[in-house]
């Protein structure tokens with residue numbers, strides 16, 4: 001599966017996308033409340049088919065305006081609700097909750113309900129016209145900066161926090177060209193202090209930390225929001241500017257992550273990292289962890305490795321990686337977090353803490369660990 005993202009341009013009918021999302025949120029909220037009420041009344045859970053039947057009733061009686069929405073979008077929403085409840089019943093997810101309206105951001109259409117032609121997507125609404133519901137096709141143009149490949153699976157229309165709309169096209173394309181093999185393997189140790197990523201080759205990679213780099217700008221924008229009267233036009237403008245700033249920072253971070261993942265995949269056949277303890281890190285480091293976004297990077301790296309047929313390993317959280325000496329396997333129990341460099345009392349070799357850990361990670365991933373040798 002591959003997803004392509006396109007920006008839908010601002011046009012006279014953009015407002016209908018916003019209205020569509022708001023209406024779809026009503027469907028979302030209605031059916032969640034309905035399920036809760038049924039549960040309170042001691043009725044059995046209503047699955048997708050039961051919800052569908054109820055929807056047909058509603059459209060004919062109390063909610064005729066829902067007829068105007070693309071019916072495939074409603075179906076997809078009912079499926080989402082059903083999936084959420086099924087996950088909950090199978091103990092694979094938490095209790096489904098009703099999203100607040102501003103957090104309801106996307107609708108999905110599967111095979112029908114839209115038509116894609118070149119750089120234009122036409123959504124099928126319906127309208128009440130001369131005593132009858134008739135199809136009302138609304139075209140939207142998007143910036144098609146690249147061609148999608150593969151069979152269309154579904155499309156998603158999403159509103160971001162800046163009020164821009166995006167079209168996501170998901171296809172079944174998997175025909176990626178694997179990169180040429182290099183015969184090299186690498187262990188990578190994530191860090192907060194000296195470097196973002198330390199490779200077993202001794203290389204240290206620094207993170208640009210885009211949020212930290214533009215903290216001054218963030219302060220200025222926050223101040224601008226605080227100075228305005230809440231709810232006024234100027235306040236809204238400042239809020240939107242702040243949202244755009246956050247989006248830019250997130251894009252810068254993501255761009256750097258993709259480039260780093262590509263670079264690693266080009267150079268190495270096998271990449272090993274450790275499982276991250278994100279909750280522990282967040283407690284210790286706060287905002288810095290969010291700016292470094294380890295989780296996002298690991299997800300991107302996983303995807304890249306799969307795409308280019310690279311081997312990706314994650315060493316368990318409890319595998320000892322920093323204390324054993326990578327030359328002789330001696331466990332240095334006296335090593336504390338502040339020791340960045342140390343000398344092995346057993347074999348006398350001098351270690352950089354992170355490089356040593358990276359070598360141990362690679363060993364643990366590729367075979368017998370240091371202790372077993």
Ligand SMILES: [Zn+2]
Pocket residue numbers: 325326327328329330344345346347348349
């Ligand atoms: Zn040693």
